[in-house]
Amino acid sequence: MNNPLIFGFALVAFDVAIWRCAIPKNEVARLLVRLCVYAALSSLLFNSGLSPFSKAPYADSKPLHVLGQVLEIIWWLMGARLLSLALDTLLLPKTWRRQRLFQDVFGALVFLAAVVAALGFVLELPVRGLVATSGALAIVLGLAIQSTLSDVFAGIVINTTEPYHIGNWVAIDGVEGKVLEMNWRATHLLTSQGNIVIVPNAVAAKAKITNSSRPPTLHGITILLEITPEARPGTVLAALEAALAGVRAVIADPAPYALVKRTSAISVTYEATAYVDDMSKKLAVTNELYDLCYRQLEAAGVALRPLGAGYAQPLAAAAPETDPRMHLLRRVEMFAALTQDELKRLAPLLSRRDYERGDTVVTPDKVLDQLTIVDSGVLSVVAEDASGPVEVTRLGPGDALGEAGLLAGMPARVTISALTASTVFQLNKDDLTPLLKDQPDVARLMCQMLSRRRDTLDKLGTPTPVAQSEQSVFQWLLDGMRKLHDLTF
Template sequence: MKDPLVLGFVLVALDVALWRAAFPRNDTIRLLLRLVIFALLSALLFESALSPFTPAPWPESPGRHLAAQIVEVSWWLIGARLLTLSLDAVFRSRHWHKERLFQDVLGALVFLAAVVASLAFVLGLPVTGLVATSGALAIVLGLAIQSTLSDVFAGIVLNTTEPYHIGNWVSVDGVEGKVLEMNWRATHLLTSQGNVVIVPNSVAAKAKITNSSRPVALHGVSITLQISPEERPATVLGALERAIEGSSMVLQSPEPYTLVKKATINSIEYEVTVYIDDIGKSVVVTNQLYDLCHRHLAAAGIELWPLSVPRPPRHDAVDSRQRLLSHVELFRALKGEEIEALAKRLSRHEYEADQVIVKSEEVTDYLMIVESGVISVMVEGPSGPVESARLGPGDSIGEAGVLAGLPVQAQVTALTRAVIYRLDKTDLTPLLKSRPEVGQQMCHLLSQRQDSLRKLNTEIPVPAGTEHTLLDWLRAGMHKLHDLTT
């Protein structure tokens, strides 16, 4: 067992086992263990006259001579790999380490040097002749892999100029996605559909690149709407501005804006532009803006109707109330005559901007339905008042009061000039008796709202000692307050 060749093969096998098994899991610890094994192998070879800088010492014994050459060549290759990993670990904190290009190119150069050195020192081959032969071979290979070489040099340019980094959301050559990897040949992008698109570096270096992750905390979102030219632009712009006000995810600086982009005989095109602090919110904010714009345009009496279709007659005041109730989620299951009966009992109330509509802990015996404007709902959080929601046309609040006589537990304030319709508890009782599913739906909606309130450490206080859920407790309160049969 004291034979240096046997010990050398054992150390080489142990190093290969650590490399292939990736054990231990920690890269730094595994690298240190491999460096210790390499140091032991180096000491073994130099102390036993098996120097990697000289040919194997047993030419008279072909078997031992070949084994010695294998051990010495392995020393060069293992040393090249460990040198690459060591340099990689040293520069790990540097920014360019995130890309694999330098790691791959550096590793290739180190391995090439190790191969040439092992051929010269261990096998005793003439390096000058080899270099001359390899020069002609390099020309042939260069012509054969010129596209690959183009990717390599383009990758060097990309890593030097740094148009994007790992984790950035970019658009390269018309492909939009998140940068997963940058290596010596290509950039890997993860698209919003969950597909991985590989863009060659030579293509990326010539293409127009849009980096949506820079600047880090600012991203623009724009939508366009085509409205009938019969509608006055000032009225449309006012409705769109209220729609922007209805989103709490929009940054106030830079200030969002709306503008008229183009006017034709068929339509007037409007653009709404807002800014967000996270590119991941762009889809949610875009969908929210379209919904808010639709609701506020409808509240302003602007109907999205194609010119090629005859416009229906304008609704009168009663019809507008019926239309408002039909868009409220609580009353969508009602029949036409039921909507008409409720609409006649609505009372109209106007509020100016910053006017308090309902104070916190106030018990309201009426349901409030927003007809136009933007309403802010503020609840008391652990560190002070926190906005829990913004309400727009078609939204309702006050279900807790008309259902079970509970306080609103939030301060409701008008952010813009607003119009709110009220439906009193006494007017709602006949509907709850004839259509119990409406009351059940209101209880479900109110209980679901508690999920967001729990995150703010604010929720409806359920009496201590009860074994019922919040939903059951609301149902019991509704039956008691409206004298409903169980």
């Protein structure tokens, strides 16, 4: 066997080894090595008379003639493959490469041209007749796979206009999900239920597309609430604005807002809209906003109306509390274990205080000797971190503060100020002591809530001064409360 054939097949084997072993690891470097191998193979073939543009020599030896033809056909196919790889690696944008549509379509066209060229130049077959026959066959196949071709061309349009990318959260033709894959036929979406939905490109090209990932740092949240028409719109809107101000994850620009959406004989629909800077926050913020709207509306004395409820059937069928302080105590989590009689005994002991926006309610060095319960408005809790002040949380109707001083005689360690005009009710330590003696469950619940807040502050670098390191914060608070209030349980 002549040396050109041996060296030619050796170069082909070397190229296959580079492809299979992915050496070198860098994609561009690997492509350059393969191009050098292809250049060496081309030089070998043209210098030895094995031109891919003519029939192979060795007419007197059929095995050598066949091997020469095989090597020339491989040259055409290698060139087609390297041309498609060069286009994909060096010219196409990264987003197009991830979608692979252009690479697949261009690769198919290049390989088809290489096959036709190999048949015409190497095997000397009648290419004109083959092309004419293949054209008629292509028409028949085109009619048979018309829907598939529609998906292919729609995919080209989608990849060119780029209405969405892989990883975006989109809604296409009523289906909402995360884009996992974009190929020549369809877009693959991962829904919130964990299902894969395949949307054909022809459907996506004609459908209305909502891309929730653009712009990347602005995502809107809108909730609708049906309120009894007996409630004054100004009161409802003020409550909804307070609820929007109570969500810490909501960004300030664009500003959140509330408005009257529509009215009917049985209800008035209000819309509250806010914005977050991360798509992953939408679910948690939506749920928090619903909860705060309910609490702020309840604090304002406004009843939500369920769908289908008649005008003469308001939500609050039960008789309202005559004392608003009783209604407030019912909303406080730590007093859930109290009976009706115990709440009635506790309610007259509450005293009211009003704060304007920007007023300071608690300073870090102050030891509170009363329990403060938010009746309406929003309070901001700010702690000092190594980098400066950090907002820890926001308090709304039904939230309580001051347990640290009330239970263990500790300073607040935070600054609490009014974000909106707020009303609070306060319960003195001496008035709370009989309740703690009669209701140990309430005392433990208060310690649990305070220990959770202490954990949050500990992460900010202001640790709770627990006397013994092996003692839990909860147990330390419980022991301090027993000592401060002279409890025996």
